[in-house]
Amino acid sequence: MIYFDNAATTPLDERVFEAMKPYLLEHFGNPSSTHALGRQVKVALEEARKSIASLLKCHSSEIFFTSCATEANNAIIKGVVDKMGVKHIITSKLEHHAVLQPAEDLAKRGLVELHYVNNDSQGAIDLGHLEELLKSHECALVSIMHANNELGNVNAIEEIGELCKQNNALFHSDTVQTAGHNVFDLEKFPIDYMVASAHKFHGPKGVGFMFVRKEKRFSPLVSGGAQEKELRAGTENVASIIGMTEAFELAQNEIDVNEVVLKRLKSYLVDELMSRFDCLTINGTVDSSLNNILSLSISPEKTSTMLLFSLDMKGIALSGGSACGSGAVSSHVMEAIHSDPKAGVIRISLSRLNTKEEIDVLVKALEEQFK
């Protein structure tokens, strides 16, 4: 199987699995237990928190473990509205449903007014419009993702954060597609809340974390226990947290090598596809884009479902967009960039484990499809 769906999830790194094993088999104590078995696990958990915090240049008390990034996004958006007196949520139509749905739910319940920042046909956020919205709405929470999971667009979150700061707004960024892949300096980044999901950087599924800036704490989404300093109740998924930490350390330590590999692969992929197929066009902002995501529209509008199915039959896995939206007929992101929502779209998402030879196989398979 050739795997080009790394924005949906990445394969587990064997080194991560090795780090997790002792916490599945030997160190099984509950970190909240006061006996030696529990205390030993608690120490490992706090070491993990410290390690993530030091890589992000924040304090370990600002890192909270969650079951995934969807939970973290929900906890932040709902909790901030509940606790921080937020009256307006400013977001964009290109956000993941894990941001859009909680924001829409709060608006439907009359708890906030929802405002969408304009974007252009490549999906670039209109910062002038964001500033206007900020100036005309006090007590706002801004939620703008760092990088878009369907298009690969990277947003200027430092600039957005500065605008929020100048206008006394809180700033949350869904950083799922960049956490582990980018360097964050939270001492300097004007960002109040960020999230991560381990399975996007070769860690296990079902675990993530949120960064919550000190003094910007909110009410818990999950209550009923004192874990995670009462911000997220429930026994911690210890082995997965250890695995996520190992994956995060590896991703950060190997960031330069991985970047070179991914840049080379993406540029080869783009050159091969653009030189051979007139029927493909690239979606998204070309100059500010992730090295691992390429979104393409197919014209004449072939159904991407048939294409993806044929490629799957040949052992090539890629997707039409977000895995979380699978089953949906159209993509809200494609709609937001004014593309025909039913047009054929494919997303090729790479990891450091892909090779040029795999790209050659994909190109050959596409040639057979389009001939």
Ligand code: PLP
């Ligand atoms: N936000 C973005 C941008 C994503 O790409 C995803 C997953 O694809 C999520 C949120 C949800 O993450 P999780 O799978 O950890 O719930």
